[in-house]
Amino acid sequence: MSRHVILIEDEPNITEAIRFLLTRDGWSVDAHADGSGAVELIQSAQPDLVILDLMLPGKSGLEIIRELREVESLKALPVLMLTARGQMKDREMAERAGVTRFMTKPFSNAEVLTAVRDLHAQASRQ
Amino acid sequence: MTRDTLTGSRIRERRLILGLRQAELARAAGISASYLNLIEHNRRRIGGKLLVDIAQVLGVEPSMLSEGAEAALIANLREAAVDSGVPVAELDRADEFAGRFPGWAEVLATSHRRIATLERTVQTLSDRLTHDPHLAASLHEVLSTAAAIRSTASILAETGELEPEWRDRFHKNLNEDSRRLAESSRALVSFLDESNAGADRRGVPHEEAEAYFLAQGYHFPALEDGTATPEELIADAPDLVSDSARLIARGALEQYQRDAQALPLAPLKAALEEDGANPAALARRFGCDLPTVLRRLGLLPFEILGQEAGLVICDASGSILVRKPVTGFALPRFGASCPLWPIYTALARPHVPVRRNVVQQGRSALAFECLAVAWERTTPDFDSDPLYHAVMLILPQSDIPENAQPVGASCRICPRRGCPARREPSILKEEF
Numbered sequence: 001m002s003r004h005v006i007l008i009e010d011e012p013n014i015t016e017a018i019r020f021l022l023t024r025d026g027w028s029v030d031a032h033a034d035g036s037g038a039v040e041l042i043q044s045a046q047p048d049l050v051i052l053d054l055m056l057p058g059k060s061g062l063e064i065i066r067e068l069r070e071v072e073s074l075k076a077l078p079v080l081m082l083t084a085r086g087q088m089k090d091r092e093m094a095e096r097a098g099v100t101r102f103m104t105k106p107f108s109n110a111e112v113l114t115a116v117r118d119l120h121a122q123a124s125r126q
Numbered sequence: 127m128t129r130d131t132l133t134g135s136r137i138r139e140r141r142l143i144l145g146l147r148q149a150e151l152a153r154a155a156g157i158s159a160s161y162l163n164l165i166e167h168n169r170r171r172i173g174g175k176l177l178v179d180i181a182q183v184l185g186v187e188p189s190m191l192s193e194g195a196e197a198a199l200i201a202n203l204r205e206a207a208v209d210s211g212v213p214v215a216e217l218d219r220a221d222e223f224a225g226r227f228p229g230w231a232e233v234l235a236t237s238h239r240r241i242a243t244l245e246r247t248v249q250t251l252s253d254r255l256t257h258d259p260h261l262a263a264s265l266h267e268v269l270s271t272a273a274a275i276r277s278t279a280s281i282l283a284e285t286g287e288l289e290p291e292w293r294d295r296f297h298k299n300l301n302e303d304s305r306r307l308a309e310s311s312r313a314l315v316s317f318l319d320e321s322n323a324g325a326d327r328r329g330v331p332h333e334e335a336e337a338y339f340l341a342q343g344y345h346f347p348a349l350e351d352g353t354a355t356p357e358e359l360i361a362d363a364p365d366l367v368s369d370s371a372r373l374i375a376r377g378a379l380e381q382y383q384r385d386a387q388a389l390p391l392a393p394l395k396a397a398l399e400e401d402g403a404n405p406a407a408l409a410r411r412f413g414c415d416l417p418t419v420l421r422r423l424g425l426l427p428f429e430i431l432g433q434e435a436g437l438v439i440c441d442a443s444g445s446i447l448v449r450k451p452v453t454g455f456a457l458p459r460f461g462a463s464c465p466l467w468p469i470y471t472a473l474a475r476p477h478v479p480v481r482r483n484v485v486q487q488g489r490s491a492l493a494f495e496c497l498a499v500a501w502e503r504t505t506p507d508f509d510s511d512p513l514y515h516a517v518m519l520i521l522p523q524s525d526i527p528e529n530a531q532p533v534g535a536s537c538r539i540c541p542r543r544g545c546p547a548r549r550e551p552s553i554l555k556e557e558f
Contacts, residue, residue, distance in 0.1 A: 011270045013299040017277035020292065024285075055266055084269035105273035109280045 003120060004047040007031045008038045008064065009082070010056050014105075018051065021109050022116065035059030039067045043074065049120055051112075054083035054094070062097050069098040076126065078119035082107065132225035133177070136191045138166040139226055140184045154183045199235050200224050206238035264314040271307040275300060331370035336449065338366050338375055344425045344450050349383045350391045356380050378448060385422045388414040394422070395430055403431060405497060405519070406479070416479055417501040420519045424450060436494075436520035438469055442513060452520050454492035456535035464534040465547045469518035472498035476514055483523065483530040493523040493530050 005022055009015045010033045019029045030045065032038055036058030042050055050068075054061040061081055068074045078100045083090065086104030094102050101115055141151050152162040155176065164170040172180070173192070181188040200220050207214040216223070224231040278296050282288070288296075348354035356379035366372045389412050401407050405419045412419075424437025436452025444465075449457045457463065468482040480498045485491055497519045502512035534540030537549045 011274055013274035013303055014270065014277060016295070016299060017274065017281055020281060020296075021277075082273075084266045084273070105269045106276040107273060109277055109284070112277075 002026055002028045003049070004028050004030070004045065005049045005051060005116065006042055006045060006047045007051045008035070008056065008061070009033065009051065009053045011053070014082075017109070018112060021113055025113060025117075027116070033057075035061070035064060038064050039071075042068060042077070043071060046073065047077075048123070049116060050077060050079045051116070052079055052081050052099075054081060054085055054090070062094065065094070065097045065099055076123065078123045080112075080115055080119060082112075132168060132222060133172055133192050134164075134166045134168040134170070135222070135226045136228075137162075137172075137180055137184065139228070140186060140191070141166075144184065146184075151180065151183055155179045199228075199231060202235035202238060203231055206234060209238065209242075261314075264310060267310040268307065268314060271303050271310060275303045275307065278303070331368055331374055332447075334366060334368060334371035335374040335378065338363055338371070339378065339450070341365065343427060345427050346379065346382060349379065350386050356383055381421065382425065385418050385425075388412060388418050389422045391430070394426075398430065398432065403433070403521075415501065416499045417515075417517050420497060420499060420517045424517070424519045434522055438463075438467075438518045438520065440469055440473070440516050442473065442515070444470060444473070447515070452494075452522060454522060455486055455494055455520050456539070458536035458539075462549070463536050464540065465549075466531065466533040466545075467518065468496040468498045469516045472500045472518070473514060473516040476500040476502065483527040484533045485526055485530045486533055486535065491526070493526040495521045495523055497521070 003026065005027050007015060007018055007029055009018070009031065012033070015031045015033070019031060022029050030041075030047070032041055035056035038052075038056075038059065052061045052064060056064075061083070065079055065081070068077065068079065079098070080101050080103060081094050081099040082103050082105060083094075084105045091102045100119055103111060103115060137151075141148070148162055148166070149159045152159040155162070156179065157176065161170070165172050177188050177192060181191055184191070203220040203224060204217065207217050207220070278299050282293065282296050282300070346354075346359065348359065349356070356376050359379055360366060360372050360376050363372075363375070366375055389408070394408070394412075397408060397411055401411075403423055405416055405423065408419045408423075409416050421437065421439070423431060424435050426435070428434055434452055435450075436455055436457070437448060437450040438446055438457065439448035440446050444462060446457070446463060451457055466484075468480045468484065471482070472478065472480040477499065480496075482496050482498075483493060484496055485493050498516060500514050500516035503515050504510075504513045506512040532542060534542055534545070537545075537552060540548075540552050542548075
C-alpha cells in the first residue's frame with residue numbers, strides 16, 4: 001500500500017512539481033489549492049503526511065495547523081510547512097502552532113524529498 | 127500672567143534685541159525712563175498713542191507688542207510640554223515664555239513639530255515594511271514563482287528519463303513561471319522606486335545632492351569652460367532645497383572644478399584618444415596626483431571616456447561621500463558597504479595605488495576593474511594626524527578575469543556564505 005500525502009498549495013506549478021517528485025518516490029498525492037475545506041479533507045483522508053503552504057486563500061496555513069492539532073487522531077500527523085515567509089518569527093509561530101518541519105521557498109527538490117522521507121520515518125517509529 | 131498683561135515684557139525684549147537703552151527708548155517715546163521701567167515690568171498697563179509711539183520706535187506693529195506671540199505658538203508649546211512626558215510645573219506660564227523669549231519659543235515649537243513629523247515618517251516606513259500588503263504580496267509572488275521555477279528546472283535537469291508528456295508540461299510551466307517572475311519583479315521594482323521617490327527622501331541631504339548630480343549626468347560644462355562658478359550653479363539649482371544639500375553639492379562642485387583645472391577637458395580628451403584611460407600615464411602627463419585623475423575619469427561622460435565608469439569616494443570611517451553608480455555594481459544607499467571593496471584596501475595603505483579585478487556577488491555576477499588610492503585631505507603635521515579620503519574608479523569588464531575577487535554590496539543583501547568580512551546576517555539567507 002502506497003504512502004499517502006496531502007498537499008495544500010495554491011501555486012499550481014509547485015503542486016505539479018511536488019506531485020511528480022513524490023509520485024516517483026512511491027507516494028500517492030492528493031492536492032488541494034484552497035485553505036478552506038483543507039482540515040475536513042485531511043480529517044477524512046487520514047494521510048501519512050501533509051505538506052502545507054502558509055499563505056493560502058480561504059484559510060491560512062497557521063489556522064489549518066491549529067485546527068488539525070485539536071483533533072485527537074491528527075495530533076501526531078507530520079506536517080511540513082512550505083512558505084515564502086522565512087523570517088525567524090514566522091518559523092517560531094509555525095512551530096508553536098504545531099508544524100513538524102518548516103521550509104522556506106525557493107526550496108530544492110532534494111530538500112523536500114529528504115524532509116518528507118525523514119518525517120514519515122520518524123512518525124512510523126513512534 | 128495672561129498674554130495681554132505681557133505687553134511690557136515684549137517691549138523690553140524688543141528693545142534689548144535692538145540694543146537700545148531704556149533711557150533712549152523713553153526719550154524717543156516722550157516718557158521718563160522710570161515710567162518705561164514700570165511698563166517693561168508689567169506694572170503699568172499701556173495702550174493708545176503711547177503704545178503706537180513705542181511700537182514705531184521699536185519698528186514693529188503695535189499688535190506685536192499687545193498680542194505677542196500667536197496663539198498657535200502657545201498651543202504648540204503646551205503640546206510639546208504634554209508630549210514630553212515630563213511634568214512641567216510652569217505649564218500655565220507658556221504665554222509668558224512665548225512673550226519674553228519668542229525666538230526660543232519658536233525653536234522649541236519648531237523642534238516639537240519636526241519630531242512629530244519624523245515620528246510619523248518612522249511609523250509610516252515601519253508599517254510599510256511590516257504590513258504593506260502590496261509589498262508582502264509582491265515578495266510572496268516572486269518567491270513562490272522562483273520556487274516553482276527552481277523545482278521544475280531541477281526535475282528537467284536531474285531526471286534521467288522523463289516521459290515526453292511530463293517534459294512538455296514542465297517546459298510549458300517554466301515558460302509561464304519565468305514570464306510571471308519577470309512581471310512580478312518589475313512590479314516590485316516599480317513599487318519600491320515609487321516609494322523612494324516621495325518627498326520624504328528629500329530629508330537626506332546626501333541624496334538630495336546626489337539627485338542633483340545625477341540629473342546633470344555628473345558633468346558640468348560651465349565649470350569645464352569657466353563660464354560659471356560652483357556658487358552660481360548652486361544658486362541656479364532649485365532642486366537643492368536644504369542648506370545641507372547645497373553645502374554638500376558645493377563642496378563636490380568645487381572639487382570638480384579643481385580637478386577640471388588640473389585636467390582640462392580638451393587636452394584630456396586628446397590624451398585619452400592617444401593613450402587610453404591609463405591613470406598613472408595621465409598623472410605624469412598632466413603633472414597631477416592619482417586621486418585627481420581617478421576622480422576626473424570617474425565623472426567623465428561616456429562619449430569622452432569611451433566606456434562606462436562608476437566612482438566612489440569615502441572618508442576614513444569608510445562612509446561613502448560620493449557615489450556615481452555603474453551598471454551591475456550595486457552601491458548601497460544606506461549603511462556601510464562591503465569591506466572587501468578595494469577602496470578600503472587603499473584606505474589602509476594611503477598613497478599606494480590598488481588595482482583589483484572584482485566580481486560582485488549576486489544575480490548578474492559582472493566583473494569590474496577597480497582602481498583605488500587614498501590621499502590625505504589635510505596637511506600632515508607633527509602634532510596632528512592627517513585626515514584621509516579614498517577614491518575608487520569602477521570600470522566594467524567584458525569578461526570575468528581568473529583572478530577576480532568576489533565582493534558584495536553590503537552584508538544585508540549579500541548572499542555569499544562563509545565570508546570572513548561579514549558583519550551581520552544577510553536578509554537573503556532567510557528569505558531565499
